[in-house]
Amino acid sequence: MKTLRPTSFDVAERAGVSQSTVSRALRGSPGVNAETRARVSAAAREMGYVVDRHASSLRLKSSETIALVTVCRPGEDRSAINPFYFALLGSIAAATSARGFNLLVSFQESSDNFRADFVASGLADAMIVIGTTSNRAAWEYFAQAQRSGLDFVCWGSPGDPFHWMRSDNGTGGALAADHFVASGRRRIAFIGPQRSPQRQFDERREGFTDALAKHGMAPIIVEPPAATDRHAQGVAAVAELLAAHPDTDAIFAASDMLALGVLQGLKDAGRRVPEDVALIGFDGIRAGTLADPALTSVEPDLDAAGEALVAMALEDDAFTRSGTRIPVYLATRGTA
Amino acid sequence: MKTLRPTSFDVAERAGVSQSTVSRALRGSPGVNAETRARVSAAAREMGYVVDRHASSLRLKSSETIALVTVCRPGEDRSAINPFYFALLGSIAAATSARGFNLLVSFQESSDNFRADFVASGLADAMIVIGTTSNRAAWEYFAQAQRSGLDFVCWGSPGDPFHWMRSDNGTGGALAADHFVASGRRRIAFIGPQRSPQRQFDERREGFTDALAKHGMAPIIVEPPAATDRHAQGVAAVAELLAAHPDTDAIFAASDMLALGVLQGLKDAGRRVPEDVALIGFDGIRAGTLADPALTSVEPDLDAAGEALVAMALEDDAFTRSGTRIPVYLATRGTA
DNA sequence: CTGAAAGCGCTTACAG
DNA sequence: CTGAAAGCGCTTACAG
Incomplete structure (x- = not known):
């Protein structure tokens, strides 16, 4: 797969200048005669010359x-x-x-x-x-x-x-809460890990809870049971939630993968989404836009x-x- | 973000050997005294020395x-x-x-x-x-x-x-065809680009068509209308298909993204999947496993x-x- | 088994 | 504006 590549010395010979001039011309250094620069560029192009990045990075002590x-x-x-x-x-x-x-x-x-x-x-x-x-x-x-x-x-x-x-997780949680309240939801739940080392989930829950508190409401909090992945956790969590609180009318899930599992679990339980239960996820993954119905989500830029x-x-x-x-x-x- | 990194000369000094010995010891070259090698390794470890890849690649003329x-x-x-x-x-x-x-x-x-x-x-x-x-x-x-x-x-x-x-597209198409036939489907369609520069789609269609031919059957072929992406194409294609052939009972879509659109279109049209219409995609993308019902797909290894x-x-x-x-x-x- | 030295292909300070 | 030369940090043929 390798062929001997031309070096700046080869280009120099062809352009009739020194190797250092080739380097300067090609790097765009100031103080190179325009005509010389053009001649060097032409020679480089004709020979298919490309600067060796290892040599260059070694010299420059930066690899970009x-x-x-x-x-x-x-x-x-x-x-x-x-x-x-x-x-x-x-x-x-x-x-x-x-x-x-x-x-x-x-x-x-x-x-x-x-x-x-x-x-x-x-x-x-x-x-x-x-x-x-x-x-x-x-x-x-x-x-x-x-x-x-x-x-x-x-x-x-x-x-x-x-x-x-x-992500600005707190604001995201508040956005979800306000949307639920504005659309008349009253039995609201949060599904997400409580003991994750990842602070993100806590921040989302706190932003959500605080915003609901301003409307005098408090969410039901559900810790997803252990499962192979987030999607499976979502399915299991919503089953638990509906068993304990069958009249839940809105769920904020801590991530989209979890939310997609929740959506599946809701359908399995015969709930219509969003008529019976509204659902919001977090992350804005592509698979959410392909779900049926498409997943409403808090998305980072x-x-x-x-x-x-x-x-x-x-x-x-x-x-x-x-x-x-x-x-x-x-x-x-x-x-x- | 940069700190001056130690070189093999620094390691050599610390280990009390020459720089070339450091290089040999660390590369695992044969013919280095075991005790020397150990001393060099220890010195390198203590100093947090790591071989400079640019210097090494430049010398070796290979970047791995x-x-x-x-x-x-x-x-x-x-x-x-x-x-x-x-x-x-x-x-x-x-x-x-x-x-x-x-x-x-x-x-x-x-x-x-x-x-x-x-x-x-x-x-x-x-x-x-x-x-x-x-x-x-x-x-x-x-x-x-x-x-x-x-x-x-x-x-x-x-x-x-x-x-x-x-992918072994022809075999994949045949797998889909045989599965439809074995499960009793009779009004079978293929949805996929006909004029794509990508031969893959043709191969899938041909493998599918040839396998059906062995059972004396021929698929309805649908070219997806132009749309923003494959998913949208799938939605539009299935609407066309059902208008012309309302009794279609199986669809092989040339890719999973297309199949996910087809699935959506089928649901929009009130068809039950797989009871009324069976559907197989191609690629095995994750989003397919999250669909409802989960997408059956021809998957490459x-x-x-x-x-x-x-x-x-x-x-x-x-x-x-x-x-x-x-x-x-x-x-x-x-x-x- | 180990060291001194050449050389990989650049960039740039130093002369001119 | 341009050239000759040093040097970036390695690897390895060459001596010993």
């Missing part, structure tokens, strides 16, 4: 590359990864590419493939970590790496030892998230690197 | 990196990318990582960000291209790059000018696909690099 680690559940196959993280990966890729940077990606799930040496090896200038919070071993690994001096930025980390960025994560990762000032909030909005579709 | 380009629809936002490609990206990442290689990803949609210089710049050893066939400009760009001598491998390319790999794409991309023998087929199987869920 971001490393993105996505933490997975052990044993989970790739198509089962929460689509929210794929969408976030896509928006990070867009932000990276807009800066002319490259994106190195790595899916990690167990000590077999834990790796955090992207910056140390010079491969990347900064690292971003996203993915499931449920993989304790992975986050412990990154916490350890951070204690050893590694710096990185992450989305929705467990606890707060990292530089993190999250993913483009903003990708851009902010990249900017934060590249930022030198550690002080500005924590606690950033990404704006959210309510995308009203069929379920509420 | 695969570049993966995902072609997108212009203007499409990242969360709207067909999840099949994200899943394929994930399995390519797994295959890459299993070899100790890195994965560089790039989403490309228009001449603003077309790029094919990953191998030429030394950044990657090989390139893989996946993504939508509908972006003509992108594929024309890569076809042009190939004419200029660039070598790469792709999934489901338009036409056959590339080294490609695909994605792990095999990722592994084969990476192996093919790294393979030097161009002769073995085309026409590989990935095995498929029928995942029977709720819709058929």
